[in-house]
Amino acid sequence: MIFDFKEIPQANGGGGMQDTFELFARDFFQNLGYEILQHPDRGADGKKNLIIQETRTGVSGTTKIKWLVSCKHYAYSGRSVSDTDEPNIVDRVITHQCDGFIGFYSTLPATSLGANLQGLKNRLQIQSFDHESIEQILLDSPNGLKLSSRYFPVSYKNYTNENPKPAKIFAEEPSICCEYCEKDLLETKSGIFVTLRKRTDYTAENPIRHPYQEAYFSCKGTCDHVLKNKYLQLDDFIDEWVDIPDYLYPVGFIKKLMAWLNSINIHNERLEKNAFDKFKKLLLNAYPHISREQTSEEKEKVKYYLESGFDEYL
Ligand SMILES: [Zn+2]
Structure with a gap:
């Protein structure tokens, strides 16, 4: 793993403070192009709900899908998210007038939960993200890397030290091309x-x-x-x-x-x-x-x- 999820503080017990892992989830999905319908503030029921909307464009027009995002930050104990951590998924999705459920976890879903989610797929739209898939998505784009520098500053610094990019010194990107085939030899680090x-x-x-x-x-x-x-x-x-x-x-x-x-x-x-x-x-x-x-x-x-x-x- 490149990103240490323990860099994101543990969920707060109370005190009205927003939990960082939920804010991270919000920024993560915003980065992927989802619209944030409800921020992860504490609602009247004392529960925090992150609700996001996806717009799918197809041949027959656009479809909007509302997702209820459930965040579980168990990186400190390292335990997986079990089916008892995610009770009444269908009811929760219906109560919030959503079309689908997203599990967003800093560890892994346990086999019991995985089976549960699989079983719900004929009734609801289901997605699940764990530490590995989150990391992969963050590493995949410049915006993802920028986001990781905010939530994983130490891991990000180590990563960029180990995977250096040329410094922005001159107006133009450095390049040295093969004089025969014109391949950029700095990009391939060869020649x-x-x-x-x-x-x-x-x-x-x-x-x-x-x-x-x-x-x-x-x-x-x-x-x-x-x-x-x-x-x-x-x-x-x-x-x-x-x-x-x-x-x-x-x-x-x-x-x-x-x-x-x-x-x-x-x-x-x-x-x-x-x-x-x-x-x-x-x-x-x-x-x-x-x-x-x-x-x-x-x-x-x-x-x-x-x-x-x-x-x-x-
Ligand atoms: Zn060449």
């Missing part, structure tokens, strides 16, 4: 950055390296073969390549950048305009991906770098 320079017969007596003259972004495999042939026709180039994903996590980015800076300083490496522009494009478009905290997996990688002498790059 290579290939740099090309003239062949040098490199010896100790002749330590001159030619500057990098051209560069391209490419998928691995076929696209790379095609592009390489195209560039090799220009000159007697040799190619070097790096994995683009190595630039897309914080420590990988800084490690690669330091390696480039060191090679400029120590080996007098140079990039000519075409290659330099593409290298800048790589850094600029990778930057929003690394302006963030590290995931647990990345933290493990750092440990590995430190053990294998990462500091030599700095």
Whole structure:
């Protein structure tokens, strides 16, 4: 489970305070497009009833369905919702002039209740949501994620740390496309950055390296073969390549950048305009991906770098 339902406070015993789990249910259904007919305030009978309306559009026009929502927040005890927790379902639906019943639970319905609900399906419209289906729906849309940040702030933060999205830094979304098939390599977190320079017969007596003259972004495999042939026709180039994903996590980015800076300083490496522009494009478009905290997996990688002498790059 990604969301810890215990982040939603336990139902209040009284005091006129609205219960957070019911408010969450209200916002959850509003988010799904239901209209809220009755908010979960305490009614005259002391019971809180959330009533929502669904509008179904079909070929023969629109149908409105009124749902009575029953919220049970048992995440603290962890127990499932049993048939005795949900007595007289048909009567309750009829009393509130509804067409259907929704069970909205922070745990699971017990087998007894599940069988009960199944049995009622020929008399009423029935839906049931448990912690897993609620979580799935929240994860499914940007609005769902926004809602979860309000009701599950800790779980949400952990989730976004582990599933990073590029930071909003530039007006345009970062992208680096394969120069052959035009696939966005940042979206798929794949591909290579290939740099090309003239062949040098490199010896100790002749330590001159030619500057990098051209560069391209490419998928691995076929696209790379095609592009390489195209560039090799220009000159007697040799190619070097790096994995683009190595630039897309914080420590990988800084490690690669330091390696480039060191090679400029120590080996007098140079990039000519075409290659330099593409290298800048790589850094600029990778930057929003690394302006963030590290995931647990990345933290493990750092440990590995430190053990294998990462500091030599700095
Ligand atoms: Zn490609």
